[in-house]
Amino acid sequence: MAGNPHYKVVELSLVTDEEIEKALNKWAGEGWIFDGIHFVVRDSSKRPTMAFIFFTSGAGESEELKSI
Numbered sequence: 495m496a497g498n499p500h501y502k503v504v505e506l507s508l509v510t511d512e513e514i515e516k517a518l519n520k521w522a523g524e525g526w527i528f529d530g531i532h533f534v535v536r537d538s539s540k541r542p543t544m545a546f547i548f549f550t551s552g553a554g555e556s557e558e559l560k561s562i
Contacts, residue, residue: 505545
């Protein structure tokens with residue numbers, strides 16, 4: 495499995511700029527690389543009800559990241 499990236503998905507049920515920023519800073523600070531964000535929006539509202547933030551880390555990263 496050498497060379498394959500590891501993935502982390504963070505789910506936010508409170509979608510505000512502060513919560514997104516908090517999650518990005520937390521996981522980037524632990525060595526994860528931001529890969530993307532997806533928002534869940536209901537037809538009845540334009541405001542997102544949930545967000546999923548995706549991070550990756552290289553397979554050569556430390557054992558610390560692999561165990562998260």
